[in-house]
Amino acid sequence: MNPLRIIESFNLAIGKLCSFAVFIGMAIVIYEVIARYAFNAPSVWAPGYTQRIFAGYFILIGAYTLIKGGHVRVDILLNTRSPRWNAFADTLNYVALVIWTLALTYEAWFYFMDAWDFNEVDDSALRHPMWPVHLALFVGSALILLQGLSGVIASSLEFIKPKQKTEG
Amino acid sequence: MSPELLTAGMFGLLLVFILAGVSLAFALGSVAVIFVVIMNGLNGLFPILSATFASMWSISLAAIPLFVMMGISLGKSKIASDLYLAFHLWSGKVNGGLLVGTTGFASLLSAMTGSCAASTLTTGMVGMPAMDKHGYDKKFVLGTIGAAGTLGILIPPSITLIVIGMSTGLSIGKLFMGGLIAGLGMLAVILAYVVIKANLQPEKAPAATESVPLTEKIHSLRAVILPVGIISVVLLSIFLGIATPTEAAAVGAAAVLIAIAIRGELNWAFLKDVGYSTATMSGMVLWIIFGASAFVSVYSAANGIDFIQSFLLSLDISPWLLILIMQVAGFILGMFLDPIGIILLVMPIFMPVVTQLGFDPIWFAVIFQLNLCVGYISPPFGYNIFYLKTLSPQTSILDLYRSVFPYVVLMILFGVFLLAFPSILTDGVRLLTKS
Amino acid sequence: SPKKKIKWKFQTHWPTGNWYYDPIFNGLARRIQEATNGELAIETHQPNSIISTGDVLRGVRRGTLDGALIYPAYWVGDIPVAGHLTGNFGTWDSIEEMQFFLHDMGALKVIREAYATRGVYQVGPVSNGGTALYSNKRLETPKDFEGFKVRSNGTSAQVFEKMGAAPVSISGGELYQALQTGVVDGAHWGGVSAGWGMNLQEVTKYIIQPNLASHQNSEVFVSLKAWEKLGTDFKKVIEDAVLATHLEAAGMFMVRDLQRMQDFQTEHKGEIVQMNEDSVAMIRSKSLEVIDEISKRDPDYSGRVGSILRDFMKLTGKV
Ligand code: NA
Ligand code: NA
Numbered sequence: 054m055n056p057l058r059i060i061e062s063f064n065l066a067i068g069k070l071c072s073f074a075v076f077i078g079m080a081i082v083i084y085e086v087i088a089r090y091a092f093n094a095p096s097v098w099a100p101g102y103t104q105r106i107f108a109g110y111f112i113l114i115g116a117y118t119l120i121k122g123g124h125v126r127v128d129i130l131l132n133t134r135s136p137r138w139n140a141f142a143d144t145l146n147y148v149a150l151v152i153w154t155l156a157l158t159y160e161a162w163f164y165f166m167d168a169w170d171f172n173e174v175d176d177s178a179l180r181h182p183m184w185p186v187h188l189a190l191f192v193g194s195a196l197i198l199l200q201g202l203s204g205v206i207a208s209s210l211e212f213i214k215p216k217q218k219t220e221g
Numbered sequence: 222m223s224p225e226l227l228t229a230g231m232f233g234l235l236l237v238f239i240l241a242g243v244s245l246a247f248a249l250g251s252v253a254v255i256f257v258v259i260m261n262g263l264n265g266l267f268p269i270l271s272a273t274f275a276s277m278w279s280i281s282l283a284a285i286p287l288f289v290m291m292g293i294s295l296g297k298s299k300i301a302s303d304l305y306l307a308f309h310l311w312s313g314k315v316n317g318g319l320l321v322g323t324t325g326f327a328s329l330l331s332a333m334t335g336s337c338a339a340s341t342l343t344t345g346m347v348g349m350p351a352m353d354k355h356g357y358d359k360k361f362v363l364g365t366i367g368a369a370g371t372l373g374i375l376i377p378p379s380i381t382l383i384v385i386g387m388s389t390g391l392s393i394g395k396l397f398m399g400g401l402i403a404g405l406g407m408l409a410v411i412l413a414y415v416v417i418k419a420n421l422q423p424e425k426a427p428a429a430t431e432s433v434p435l436t437e438k439i440h441s442l443r444a445v446i447l448p449v450g451i452i453s454v455v456l457l458s459i460f461l462g463i464a465t466p467t468e469a470a471a472v473g474a475a476a477v478l479i480a481i482a483i484r485g486e487l488n489w490a491f492l493k494d495v496g497y498s499t500a501t502m503s504g505m506v507l508w509i510i511f512g513a514s515a516f517v518s519v520y521s522a523a524n525g526i527d528f529i530q531s532f533l534l535s536l537d538i539s540p541w542l543l544i545l546i547m548q549v550a551g552f553i554l555g556m557f558l559d560p561i562g563i564i565l566l567v568m569p570i571f572m573p574v575v576t577q578l579g580f581d582p583i584w585f586a587v588i589f590q591l592n593l594c595v596g597y598i599s600p601p602f603g604y605n606i607f608y609l610k611t612l613s614p615q616t617s618i619l620d621l622y623r624s625v626f627p628y629v630v631l632m633i634l635f636g637v638f639l640l641a642f643p644s645i646l647t648d649g650v651r652l653l654t655k656s
Numbered sequence: 657s658p659k660k661k662i663k664w665k666f667q668t669h670w671p672t673g674n675w676y677y678d679p680i681f682n683g684l685a686r687r688i689q690e691a692t693n694g695e696l697a698i699e700t701h702q703p704n705s706i707i708s709t710g711d712v713l714r715g716v717r718r719g720t721l722d723g724a725l726i727y728p729a730y731w732v733g734d735i736p737v738a739g740h741l742t743g744n745f746g747t748w749d750s751i752e753e754m755q756f757f758l759h760d761m762g763a764l765k766v767i768r769e770a771y772a773t774r775g776v777y778q779v780g781p782v783s784n785g786g787t788a789l790y791s792n793k794r795l796e797t798p799k800d801f802e803g804f805k806v807r808s809n810g811t812s813a814q815v816f817e818k819m820g821a822a823p824v825s826i827s828g829g830e831l832y833q834a835l836q837t838g839v840v841d842g843a844h845w846g847g848v849s850a851g852w853g854m855n856l857q858e859v860t861k862y863i864i865q866p867n868l869a870s871h872q873n874s875e876v877f878v879s880l881k882a883w884e885k886l887g888t889d890f891k892k893v894i895e896d897a898v899l900a901t902h903l904e905a906a907g908m909f910m911v912r913d914l915q916r917m918q919d920f921q922t923e924h925k926g927e928i929v930q931m932n933e934d935s936v937a938m939i940r941s942k943s944l945e946v947i948d949e950i951s952k953r954d955p956d957y958s959g960r961v962g963s964i965l966r967d968f969m970k971l972t973g974k975v
Pocket of ligand 2: 557595600601604
């Protein structure tokens, strides 16, 4: 099987799975509102886990959004010229993504190791470990980096040998 | 690197990337990486990660996917189309009546959702067929929908107002109230324009001819109950001290899902659909935030922000002119950039200047927000223009720009009006939040 | 012989708009620059301008920054003993007490050891004044604290919880409205004047006295690498400059807190409510319980400072 396809299917699966986190996050916030207002019993864990769940959600849906074409682009120069030009623009788009997420992934690894080595916990009264969120940052960055690299390959192949000739 | 060179380099490369079709998020992030490496080498990369983590970890941003979810689930359920029918039936046999109803519908959607996508796309999808059937002028319809759709981020809840609050420390509740005042004012302006134009040129928005029996009209009102319930739940939860504005997003999202369940439309396929679409749209917004915060951290660490601030404050001009310059900057940036990106790029620069000049920050921020709404319909980069294009693929982009043009002018005039009479916003917000 | 000039980057968590940013943060930089004849220049940076506040400790260790004037409570998840530098409810009653606890009884020395494990040199505290409680509920007796919804975090929240209150976590941007609509009944945001900066006086009826802590501190730390490159003369200059800034800041905050309490009563028709002795005693004992729990979790550092604190409490006749 085409390795680029494998990466894409993998990222699609992860993205779909993570997209349900929004419902879990919603439920936790509602729980906290009710516990505080109706029972005068605000919790320490609910705000902490709202933060954790949405933090993970935000970073982990990046690659999925990319595959779904969700990261908006100004398209005044796109789709107007040759397929070769479009392939060039796509390549540039993915190269920019790779430059950014390579830096993120590289730094996120040390960030994660830091939290792991020092057993870092959050500064609230909850005091739960921080490494899972740091790990999510590493994984989320790495996944979109992988998707970006596969985009660079696909679009530069397209640039070298466009599938179709210029139309009109 | 001198601040002049830094400013020209970072913003110049950003513009080149954006115009070459690089996604806004990636352009912001990669320019940040390139410049930090030029200035500080590979050891300088940590601030980029730190900025990303700080955004991820910011609890106020949790409201974004929740408000996005409200809009998406409303759009996918039949609540929206039934609601539109009610507006349609009640808009009456007057010139432009359908368009007035459509605008009212868009503003009600805006009060339930936090972004412009839902208000614009849903209004277009459910409203355009009816207006087509009644012989309304396509450009008049598209322009009005595009403009009314921008109320999505002006009338609370609003994603952009949340990001303004997060990046400036201003109270999100006060920003919401300011947005409400400006949003209702803008709604009145749009309605007035529609009514006047429809009566001057009735052929563009002819009155309906068929009569609707009163019983059918009253029957249609049932569709209004759930949406009004949803809006009340959100607003009351804030006003009664049950929830913070961030938490109200979850309350609202749950209310929408419950409303959809009451109608018997909630099932696994629907939830999956909503979850996936929410992820795509939230991913776009959040990754722009990640890119913009990286960009800003690199620019400010190299003293770029200090440079612009002291430059602005050193200008020997009246404070009012300075305010005007900053608002115009917002308008110009709105032509090219995403509103979230703009907020994160310039609010840290502008806000200290505004407060140092002794102006009310909420007043400034709300008018700036109106500028961002204009950005949704100003060429070349405007989300609502793209949404209109998907609603009406056969209309050329140029015609779309023409169709929204009168509204761009109206929105600017309204912004100038709010600037000139600050007490509308300052006293209004005080009144609404002191109650 | 002309020495090589040193240039350091410092970042703070204090917002630029506040009155204390220039006299205290920039003031510290000026003090050091003058005392070293300009050979050690400190460039001051706004919150989040180089690195986000939560990562400042890491950023200093990694050399992104050379130092910071910041709030020790941010690191309690990483360096639990940092909480003793911020200060605990119901312990010190005056700046003299705080100083002899930190310096003469040796608490600061232990705290420095803990910071050194994270690659930074802890120079010392910078006073922020007391910790004041703004409230819409009249709090006099211990019973009044039952179910009191208070915006609080970290170890302070734990103390409130033990007192039967209900600590709530609310972000700074939403605090004003949360007090106004009644999501929470009260909040502490530094001293009276710091809370004033958040406009808490507009949405609360009472300021509760005495302060929960008579002094709570920010801190100055410097990258250990940068610190060790300095000669003893410069080290001494910096330590003295931080100490002088600390003492000066304490006075600046205190006078403003007192002025604001007057304004609160005259301009805002607010009321200063005095807690009774039972309440003060309860805060003290619950605060010590929380401190003991931290000592158990972190015996190497918090445990040692915790036992110094026990001695301190006996010496000053508080227990
Ligand atoms: Na809205
Ligand atoms: Na635009």
